[in-house]
Amino acid sequence: MRYFTTFLLTIILVSCTSISKKEFKSVTIEPIFEDSLSIRAIAPIDNNKVWFAANNGIVGIIDETTPKLATIKYEDSLLNFRAIAARKNAAFVLSIANPAVLYKIGYNGTEATNIEEVYSEKGEKVFYDAIAFFNNKEGIAMGDPTEDCLSIIITKDGGSSWNKIPCDELPKTENGEAAFAASNSNIAIVKDKVWIVSGGKKARVFHSADKGETWEVYNTPIIQGKTMTGIYTVDFFDENIGVIFGGDWEQKDFNEGNKAITYDGGKTWKLLSNGKGPGYRSSVRFVPNTNGNGIVALGSPGISYSADQGKTWKELSNEGFYALEFVNDSVAFASGRNKIAKLSFK
Template sequence: MRFIIAIAVVLAFVSCTNKAEIEINSVKITPVFMDSLSIRAIHPLDENRVWFAANKGKVGLIDGDTPKLAVIKYADSLLHFRSIAATTEAVFVLSIANPAVLYKIGFNGTEATNIEEVYNEIGPEVFYDSMKFWNDDEGIAVGDLIGDCLSVIVTRDGGNSWEKLPCEMLPKVEKGEVAFAASNSNIAIYGDNAWVATGGKKSRVMHTADRGKTWKVYDTPIASGKAMTGIFSIDFRDENNGIVIGGNWEQKSDNSKNKAITTNGGKSWKLIADGEEPGYKSSVKYIPGTAGQGIVAVGSPGISFSGDGGKSWKELSKEAFFAIEFVNDSVAFASGNNRIAKLLFK
């Protein structure tokens, strides 16, 4: 059964100095899948279809009103998935914790054709957080600190095999610096670039401009120092302009030093709306086609919107979600506890 929450969104363009400011006044939320799951990783295909990966070993494709589901077991265990990514011919899901197991799911455009294990890593400190693809051949997944670097694995053959990058290739990180597995969005991809956001001991952004071959790391002003503070989500609209968001998961109302933007590809970051709403958020996305003016952020406290590139925000809904992914400038999917919903912007 579907339930309609809230009312239609009003979208208007208000002239400003150089760019069109976006105005959204409300949101229409239509749950399209409900189950007793924690769903932190989604990948939309179009306005009616969305892949997801969740806990209890469950992955699936929501195709309109039809959920096509599978339960993946590793030995006798039900894995907990928080990472998902896709190429033209396959979908990939990666589990957190020990063991980390990455599966390739063949997809013919309508149905899953086969499931195969393509990577496995065992160890007490193993914990993978997110995954993205640059193109149909090359992809990346990132996990927490082992030794003195984050765990980074890459594929160059369409996901058939994955290689872990040695720490010598990666920036050094401090003990307690982590990559949060909150929404499969602490990696952002644009062109040949990837940006990886961290939190905990330090809130920084790692950057590669050559699909993982070389790396640099940059400081941010986002709050850090505690286990659950830092950057939870990052998004870029082009190779220069990006946004990070997060905060303090243990004090979600804290809205200080939890939002920042860059205009130089991540080399430097400037706080925005500091000390103003919203507080903690776990996923942030630019609205396509709005020249970086329209931004939506979701988290357990609700849905917030900025129409001026992050300078000011307002709450659209108190409905809780972990992750949001846009299909186009008027449709997004969001996931959270026990559900996936379609968010319609008019």
């Protein structure tokens, strides 16, 4: 029995080592959809299919290179969508600005079926930024403050109904603190835990360990103080290791105070490669199956990659995108101005 256990441990250690050392040398960018749209929200179904939400009321599925599109109108208005989440039998798209409208779109595995309005909110300050799900029943969406807290709505019935959390149950926001609807990646979820990021006059991380029942808020060293500074995107590898990215949208090359990592679930953050590597980026993701070492960050200036948890970076492409979502450890989808592409990392 001793020999078997030793042999098994050896296999595990070798396997982990090989995974953690996987390193990308290049990326192949394959355009799969081009249109006169701003596409800031994508949700892959598999290697060949991806949901997307865009401006001008357009939502759809790209099946390989075949688009299946729908135009959603609210009364006489074409809504702008920058948030999307996909479940097995449905997708959810959430519009920015006033009114905010959330739709549930049925999906039969091939195409969209019914479209149902499941939440709406009106108000001068209403502006929702991102949406994500814990599981098939429970989900969360976030937006800018309409009072003195972030706007956070939750569902517990698979998205059929949503309720807004009152401000007296949430941390207070500072004057001028809000969020950016840049890539639908203001929310990160691991099991029951959720992290939400802010920007503007303050750049902070709001955290709930119980699916939004109770909340804490943590400061970060990310650049802040101006309208377009702060955290634009967040991702967590596990319950402890997370990364935030952003910067100054008005000085996209500025690479100080724009990226940081946590090892304690978001309580404290340490700047990454400060003054080195990429500047402003709008979407960051841990590469699957790299033990939290591989990170890809992209934005309008291009695609950046780190194999060592953000200590050093290489530029894989100067082609600009807004949003990034991995399907597996070598394939991802990216969306941007007028386009969606399939990215193959090698």
